[in-house]
Amino acid sequence: MAVFGATGSIGTSALDVIARHPDRLRVTVLAAGRDVEALLVLCRRHRPQHAVIADETRFAALCDGLRDAGLDTRAHAGAKAIEDLAGSDACNTVVAAIVGAAGLPSTMAAARAGKRLLLANKESLVLAGELLMAAAREGGATIVPIDSEHNAIFQCLPSARTQSSIDNTLARIILTASGGPFRGRTRASLADVTVEQAVNHPKWSMGPKISVDSATLMNKGLEVIEAHHLFGLPGARIDVLVHPQSLVHSMVEFIDGSTLAQLGLPDMRTALAVGFGWPQRIDSGVGGLDLLAEGGRLDFEPPDLDAFPCLRLAYGALAAGGTAPALLNAANEVAVSAFLQRRIGFLSIPALVEDTLAAIPASPATSLDALHDADAHARHHTAQAVAAARTPA
Ligand SMILES: NC(=O)C1=CN([C@@H]2O[C@H](COP(=O)(O)OP(=O)(O)OC[C@H]3O[C@@H](n4cnc5c(N)ncnc54)[C@H](OP(=O)(O)O)[C@@H]3O)[C@@H](O)[C@H]2O)C=CC1
Numbered sequence: 001m002a003v004f005g006a007t008g009s010i011g012t013s014a015l016d017v018i019a020r021h022p023d024r025l026r027v028t029v030l031a032a033g034r035d036v037e038a039l040l041v042l043c044r045r046h047r048p049q050h051a052v053i054a055d056e057t058r059f060a061a062l063c064d065g066l067r068d069a070g071l072d073t074r075a076h077a078g079a080k081a082i083e084d085l086a087g088s089d090a091c092n093t094v095v096a097a098i099v100g101a102a103g104l105p106s107t108m109a110a111a112r113a114g115k116r117l118l119l120a121n122k123e124s125l126v127l128a129g130e131l132l133m134a135a136a137r138e139g140g141a142t143i144v145p146i147d148s149e150h151n152a153i154f155q156c157l158p159s160a161r162t163q164s165s166i167d168n169t170l171a172r173i174i175l176t177a178s179g180g181p182f183r184g185r186t187r188a189s190l191a192d193v194t195v196e197q198a199v200n201h202p203k204w205s206m207g208p209k210i211s212v213d214s215a216t217l218m219n220k221g222l223e224v225i226e227a228h229h230l231f232g233l234p235g236a237r238i239d240v241l242v243h244p245q246s247l248v249h250s251m252v253e254f255i256d257g258s259t260l261a262q263l264g265l266p267d268m269r270t271a272l273a274v275g276f277g278w279p280q281r282i283d284s285g286v287g288g289l290d291l292l293a294e295g296g297r298l299d300f301e302p303p304d305l306d307a308f309p310c311l312r313l314a315y316g317a318l319a320a321g322g323t324a325p326a327l328l329n330a331a332n333e334v335a336v337s338a339f340l341q342r343r344i345g346f347l348s349i350p351a352l353v354e355d356t357l358a359a360i361p362a363s364p365a366t367s368l369d370a371l372h373d374a375d376a377h378a379r380h381h382t383a384q385a386v387a388a389a390r391t392p393a
């Protein structure tokens with residue numbers, strides 16, 4: 001199996017689950033963005049056939065490190081190498097855990113090549129959901145959603161289905177949201193929050209980008225769009241409920257009034273074990289849920305769209321269709337990156353996304369080229385707005 005984004009939060013959890021099953025799971029490809037040292041640690045532990053570093057300036061360091069470790073792992077560099085390996089015979093399962101739109105080419109290649117695709121990289125579905133789902137259908141790929149909410153829904157649906165076989169017995173999906181570190185705060189009180197506060201998620205240990213997305217509720221907005229593509233429901237039948245305990249990972253309501261939910265401790269190894277083992281259940285290393293030990297209560301409340309307008313913007317982009325979700329995603333990636341670099345404040349994230357959506361009209365998303373153009377246009381527009389916001393008058 002291939003683990004792309006191996007050095008990140010999801011990648012590390014995936015490798016933990018794989019290591020528990022040496023009899024049935026074997027790492028053949030590992031890929032990271034820039035962190036050669038962390039990638040080399042993983043190569044020494046898992047001895048893959050191939051290791052890829054996306055940043056080509058680090059290729060020599062990867063080669064040197066593999067040689068010094070006495071490994072016969074073949075070194076590669078660049079985004080194209082990851083894409084090529086995703087579609088190659090070097091793997092039959094791909095863990096898509098690169099963060100952001102950078103994950104799209106390898107995810108698409110795995111879908112086209114008919115792999116089992118453990119899809120954590122939600123941005124690729126937001127950016128190119130229709131094309132990605134079509135590629136998976138045509139290529140014969142099995143997509144197992146790894147995002148905890150979508151994995152929960154996958155488990156609750158009859159025969160664990162994604163879009164290809166959804167029938168009309170599904171009434172709606174209820175995505176749960178923790179509410180993030182700023183749950184209960186007013187919009188005005190969020191003006192001066194720090195990066196440290198924003199990435200301090202109350203329940204999940206995750207990478208910085210998704211942690212900020214959780215704090216703005218853009219994460220839930222991206223997940224609404226993700227659910228639309230995976231399960232084939234319109235935005236009007238995908239609801240969001242804030243559930244601060246993060247024990248109910250999402251719910252599915254059927255037309256007969258039944259609601260099914262999946263519960264568990266907030267640890268992504270459960271979702272990953274579902275992905276690796278399905279339709280069998282395998283050990284994930286995560287213990288069972290003791291509801292009394294967890295406080296003995298499950299609370300729910302509506303999301304506050306005034307304090308957290310990103311969720312509203314995402315519903316709007318889904319309704320607008322075409323390239324609008326790609327514009328939303330690109331603007332958000334640039335704005336979150338600027339926030340993490342302390343170039344803009346927290347409230348500038350939704351403001352920049354809204355400004356970009358207002359400035360660039362959505363067009364039909366007929367091809368990957370059209371989506372790439374929209375993505376590039378939105379990144380340029382948002383980056384200019386970031387720069388202008390920092391230019392003294
Ligand atoms: N963490 C979680 O619990 C969850 C995450 N997800 C989704 O999973 C994805 C990964 O999230 P997470 O693990 O938290 O993120 P992290 O920031 O922890 O890890 C990101 C990984 O992507 C690699 N990477 C970054 N840029 C590139 C690039 N251009 N080319 C190749 N690799 C790259 C990084 O490599 P390097 O270390 O070298 O920089 C790292 O391995 C995201 O899409 C996120 O939304 C979904 C649900 C839950």
Ligand SMILES: CC(=O)[C@@H](O)[C@H](O)COP(=O)(O)O
Binds near residue numbers: 149214
């Ligand atoms: C673990 C996972 O799936 C994350 O996407 C999580 O949902 C983030 O928590 P929020 O509910 O705060 O966005």
Ligand SMILES: [Mn+2]
Binds near residue numbers: 149
């Ligand atoms: Mn999630």
